[in-house]
Amino acid sequence: MAAHGTLLRGSMKQIILHIDMNSYFASVEQQANPFLRGKPIGVTGKKHTRSVVAAASTEAKRLGVKTAMSTWEARGICPSLLLVEGDPKKYSDITARFLKIFHAYTPNVEQFSIDEAFLDVTGEAEDFLGAVIMAKSIKEDLRTECGEWITCSIGIAPNKLLAKMASRHQKPDGITVVKEKDIPAFLSLSRLEDVCGIGPRILRRLNALGIYTFAHLQKTSKTTLIQEFKQYGTWLWLVALGEDGEPVEAIDDPPKSMGHSYTVPRDLTSPRDMKRVLLALADRVAWRLRRDGYVAFGVAGHIRYNDFSHAGGSERFHHPIEEGGILARLCWNIIERHRHPDKPVRLIGVTAIMLQPKNAQSSLLSGDQKIQKLFCALDHLQRVFGPRSWTRASLIHTRFKERSSGFHYDHDL
């Protein structure tokens, strides 16, 4: 297979916007509290210990603080850093508001994370000038609806790949346009790690092949990339051209799994304490399954030790699972097979896998029917009075702190 001869091929007529909120959680906190504005702040999950910086303000980033840095490391780099405990419900509400703004411009909105979205505005904007006017208008609406401190960077390009790369070019509060004719120049100015999908591991493997820049990638044959990266090689070959065939998906795919994990405030050594945390997590997963009308035919469990090594596994089952107690028991059996008995545990996670829509027919066994009726009543209670309306007696002393990161905050949990 020949190396890339030209950078442009095919017809690329789409106009895609990638909107990335700047230092999102930190900006929301600075919007809410003017005394934090202009200061280096880090939004954390749990303020003092065992936490990471979920978002750093622009000022903190300038001083070297990075997202996902541990709080002690961040304080070491920036002693003046103000740590602010995150408020996930607040961020979730603001996310819903900016998504509503985006939907006013086009129905083709794909939420990519809590602070990013793709918009396909091909029909609405008509051309790139129209897209720039639309981007400016979205920024203005955002300022009016959410406040002047909550800003975004917008990338405008013929596909999602380039739009996402473009939005990183001017931060904060920028608009970057990459038209078809600009693609070669834009790629030559970009780094391979700017591409969503080229992480540190892929980058190391590319470097090992002598590929450090887009120019190197463009000179590499498709065959070589496929030999080295299998299917991923085809994607990398398209990346080198600045091409991306992925459409903006306005509707979410049905979930393949549902899971929760939790970093405990203190390392756990007793299986009884681990089982309690696991049961509380499993109850949350099971509630989501029932609420969204799914059952699981598999369970995965994992733990992280205090030395950051981890263990876990998964198993398939023939019977549908939708109850927290059963989920926890099956998950514990998996964890127990892999767990080192002497190592303290800092994180526990449970995931319901192999999800299928729930069949309306209820079980014929009277014991199962009783349990189903019980959870039907408890679910009703939770829908009306919220997540703290009931708990198991064994979990009365098991409390979770709210997270400030994550794809989507769920108010029902």
Next chain:
Amino acid sequence: MYESYDDPINILVEFVGNCVQPREFVWSNRLYTVDQVNLVHTTQEGEKCYIFFSVSNATNMFKLRFDPSALEWRLMELYCAGA
């Protein structure tokens, strides 16, 4: 830094269009004026909805919570500048 409370307050609000703007409130027998409403957000707990107002004056930021079903206002959070 931030201090958490869950105290009832008496409040004076202004209706501007279809928005509610807190203007001043009494907490622990002291009157506090509101210079700015910085952010309003809502949360849902079961069927219950709460509206939070992050407001400030020259020296403090307050997070106030309004419960529309009970028509009750509470002070939830206080941030003193320079504290």
